[in-house]
Amino acid sequence: MSAVVELPRRVPAPVLDEGQFHELRRFADALSPEQLLWASGYLAGLQGAGVAAPAAEPVAEAVRIVVLYGSQTGTGAALAERVAERARTLGFEAETLDMLRYRRARLREDRNLLLIVSTHGDGDPPDSAQELHALVTGAKAPKLADTHFAVLALGDASYPRFCQAGKDFDEALAAAGGTRLVERVDCDLDYEEAAGQWTERVLGKLNEQRPDTPRVAAVPGAAARPAWTRHKPFAAPLLERLPLTAEGSSREVWHLELDLAGSEIEFASGDSLSIVPSNPPELVEALVERLSLDGDAAVATPQGERTLAEALASRYEITRLTRPFVERYAAAAESDQLRGLAVDAEGLAKWMDGRDVLDVVAEHPVQGLSAQDFADMLRVLPARRYSIASSPLAYPDEAHLTVAPVRWASRGRDRFGVASTQLIERLTEGDGVPVFLEGHAAFRLPEDPERPIIMIGAGTGVAPYRAFLQEREVLGAPGRNWLFFGDRNFRTDFLYQREWLQWRDDGLLTQLDVAFSRDQQDKVYVQDRLRERAADLYAWLEEGAALYVCGAERMGHDVHQALIGVVGAAGGLPADKAEAYVEDLKHTGRYHRDVY
C-alpha cells in the first residue's frame, strides 16, 4: 500500500498559511505509516507540552476500538478493515472481528464498539450476525451502560426493510444503555462516501473523548482504498463470451472470460468481482425525452460535471426504484399518491416492483424540473457483484463470470437487468468491462486441503464451485468434493456439465447430485436431493466437511431448512438439537452462504 492516508489537498484555512501547509505536506508525504503515526503523536504531544520535547512519547495509552462486522459478501468486512486501519493511523488500538466470532462476555468488556452490518432479504442480518443480533435484541441482552457504540448499516434502498439489521443493532444497543458516538448512517449500495464520512465522524468523536492523551485532529479524507474502485474501475478486456444453456432452454446463462492482466487485482476462489454497469441507451433517451430535458445539459455529480445523458447512463440508477427517490420525487411532483406510498413500506414495495424511474416520471410528470434537481433525486448507480467462476491458480490474470441476463416485460415495456444485459448484449469481445474488487468474501475453501467440502448451488450459484474445483485440482488437494446442483432442465441448463463430468471421471469430484425442477411433473430441487442423501451427507459433516450454499435467497432458505432436517433424520436428533448442530457449523466456520 503506497499511501495509507490521503491528506487534504487544500490549505485548511485559517489554521496554517500556505507556505506552512506545503512544508507540512511535503514532510508528511515522505513518511511511512509507522513514521506518520509516531509523528502524529509527537505533534500532539508538542501541543500539550508547549515546548519542543526531543523524545516525547507518542501516545501515552492507546484507546481500544473494536470494529465488529456482519457481512455476507465481504463488503462489510472490507470496510471494517479500512476503518480499523484508519483508526490505527490516528493512534487508536483497533481490532476487527467477525460478529460470528464475537463472544457474549466481551460485550461487557469492550468500551468502544463500531458495528458495520448489512441487511439481506426481508430485513435479515447476514448469517454470521444472526446470533449476536438475537442476543442483543433478545430478552437476555446484557446491560451496556459503559459502552460507546456507532452503527454503520449497509443495505439496498430498493428493498422495503432497508438497513433493518443495522437499525435493530442500533436500537438494541441504545436500549441496553449504550451511548451512541454518532447517529447511525444507513448506506445504500453506493456506500463509499457515506461510509467514509461516518468513519471520520466516529473517529473524531472518539478522539475528542480521549482523556489525558494527546489528541489528534481527525484529518478529513477517506480511508485507504484498493487501487480500483467503483469510481475508478479497471477496464478488463472481454476475452470470450459464450452461451452455457442450450437452444430451446427456458433460461439463458452465459460464460464470460475477462482479462485482468496488469490490474494487480488479487482475488481468491470464492470471491466476487464487481461490475460498474451502465444503463441501456434507449432507456436513457426515453427518460430524457419524457422529462423534456436536454440530454446535453450539464449536471454536477459526485464525480464531477457530466451531461445529463452521460450521468443517467453511467452515474445514476434508473432501472430500479428506491424509497428515497420516491420521497424526493413525490415532493417535486406534489403528488399525494407518491407521498402516501413513501410512508407505507409494504405498499411502496409492491408499487415499486416492476416500475422504474421512467414509469414514475411518466405517471407523475413535473413541470419545470431542472436537470440538476432531477439528478439529485437519484441514487448513485451501484456496482453489481458476480461470483468469480475461475480460480486464479488455474487461470492467472483472468476472471470468469457466469451471467444470467435479467429481462422481463412490465407495463408494456421490456425491462433489463442493467449489468447482466450490458455484459451480454452491449459489450463485444475486446471491450473493456469496468471492474473492481470489493473486499473478500468469507466464501472460501477450507485452509486444510484435506477437509471434505459439500457445495450446494442452483443456477448461476454454481459459479464459485467451478473456482473451488479448479483450485483444488491445481493444488492437488486430497479433500473429497461433493456438488449438489439444481436448475430447470437437464438437457439444456446443466451449467458447465462437461467440466463436472470430467472432474468426476478424474476422481476430483467425489459425488455429484443434480436436481432439475422441470424435467418431471413434480418439481425437484437440490434440497430434495439433500434429503435423499441424508445419511451420506451427515457422515461427511461428521467427518468435518465444510458446507457451501450459493444461489437465490429462497433456495438458501430451503436448503438451510433441509440441512436441519438432514441432521435431524440422519443424526437422530430432535429439531432443536439439529438446528443447533447446523448453527454450530456456522460458528466453526464450516457453513458458508452466498445468497442473493
Next chain:
Amino acid sequence: MSTDKPLSDVERIKTASRGLRGSLIESLNLRHTGAVHADDTQVIKFHGIYQQDDRDVRAERQRRKLEPQYQFMARLRLPGGVLDATQWLALSQLARAYGDGSLRITSRQSIQFHGLFKENLKPALQDLDRVLLDTISACGDINRNVIACANPNRSLLHGEVYGWAQRIAAHLMPRSRAYHEIWLDGEPVVQPEDEPLYGKTYLPRKFKIALAIPPSNDVDVFAHDLGFVAIEEEGRLAGFNVTVGGGMGRSHTNLATYPRVADVIGFCTPEQVLAVTEAVVTAQRDNGDRSDRAQARLKYTIDRMGLDVFVAEVERRSGFDLAPTRPARFDTSGDEFGWVDHADGTASLALYVPGGRVVDGQPEYLPLSGLDELVRAHGGELRLTCNQNLVLAGVSSAARPQVEAVLERFELDLAPRRTPLETGAMACVAFPTCPLAMAESERYLPALLQSLNALLAEFDLERENLSLRVTGCPNGCARPYLAEIGLVGRAPGLYDLHLGSDRAGARLNTRVRESLDEAGLLDTLRPLFARFAQERADGEGFGDFLHRLDLLGATSTSEQGVIA
C-alpha cells in the same frame, strides 16, 4: 479360434456382463448424464438399443460445455416382420410419447425408434411389452432379427416359411432374463443363466439370418451370414438351399475388410433347419475372430478356414451331410406395389414408404397419423419388407373400401406417382443420429433422387427399374454393395460410386469412382446412361448391361452369379 492376439475389449465386457446385465440398472439411474457407462453401451446393444447422440448439435453443445445430446435408438425383434394393428398403434403412440415422433421401417423388417432419452427407455420398453413386443437381441453380437420374404402374393409357401423364421428366432433367443430384470422390473436372478448355445461371450460379432422365397430375393439373402432359400416342389415346401458367409460391412481404411455375397452350400429339409442353424452359429461362435472385430463376421471365418473346411465343420456339428443344392432362380430384390387379390377373397396392399420413414409434418415422408388411420381401417395383419415398405395383408372385402378411402384422403399410395428408381431406393439413417455416419444418407436421398430422375429423363429412362442404395458410411446397412447404383459416404457431400449389381441382388457391384460430389456423380453416370439407352438388350438391367459391355474396369469384385 486360437490366436495370440488379445481378445477385443468387447469380449471382456461380455464376459463381465453377468448375462448381459452389466451395470445397466445403475447407468439408467445416473442423473448427471444422459449416457450409460461406457461398458454398458456395448451391453445395451444386446437389448436392441444403441446409444447415439444428436450430431447436428454435438459441436455446439461442446462449445457450451454441455455433454452431447445423448439419445437412444431402440429396434424391435420382429421375426418375419409381422405386426398386428394394435401393435402398430402402440408403436405410433410410443414414438410420439418418447421418441422423435417418427417410426423407421428398417432394411431388415423391423421398426426402430430414434431420439429416446435415457429416462424414457424403460417406460417405452414396458409399453412394448404390453403389446407383446420386445427388442431382445435386435442389436449386439448375437443372432439378430430373423427376416423372411414379405411378399405374400408370390408363393403359397409364405406362411410356412414365416413359421420357420419364428422357430429359428425362438431357437436362437438368449436364455438370459436380463431384459426382464432391467426393463420390465422382473425379479433378479441369483445366478446368471447358462447360455448353452452361446456361452458367456455370445458370438464374435453380429449374426444375421434370412429366409427367401424365390423368385423374390427381397430379403437380400446373399447379404446374410446364414440364409435359407425355400425350394418349392409340387406346391409344397421341399426344403431350403443353405447359404453362408454373406455380409456387407467394410471400412474405407482397412483393406482386409470387404463385402461378400454368401455361398450356397447345399440343401436341407425343413426338419433339418434348426440343426443346420445351430451348427453354423456354433461353428462361427468357436471359430470367429474375437480379437479383431473388423475380422469377426462369419464371412471372414469362412475365408480364413476355407469354405470346404467350414462346410465340413457344419456337417460334423449337425450330424448329417447337406444334400446337393436344388435349382432356384431369383428375379428381383425389390418390392411390387399395389393391390393383389387372393383366392380366399382377401387382398393385400404393398405400400411404398419413402425412406421407410413415417412421420407427420414432413411432406417427403408418409404421415404417421395417416398410416395410423390406414391401420385402423384395415385392422388386420401388417408386414414390413426388407426394402423398408409396408404390406397390409389379408384385407377383407368389407374393410377394403374404408382402406381405400384413407389411402385417398391422406394420399398414401405414392408408388404410381413415383419413378421405379424412387420406389426401389434405400438409404440408411446416417446423420444426425448414427455415430458412424461420414456423409448424409437418408436426408440426402430425396434431393439425389430428383437429380437422378432428371438425368434419367434426358435419356427417356425414367421408368427404368434401377436399384439405388445410399449409405453414409461403408458399413453397409442399406446393402449398397448389392445395388445397381450404390453410393457409399466418405465425407460430407462425397461418396464412392459403386455400379453393377444385378437386379436380384446376387452379384456385388464394383467401386468405379471414389469421393464424388453430386456433379461428379452425375457426370460419371451420364455417358453410361446414354449408352445404356442406346445399346441395352431387351429387358436387360443396368447392372447386367455394364458387365456385358465390360464398362466397370478390372476392379470388379467377386462375381457370384445367379443361382441356377
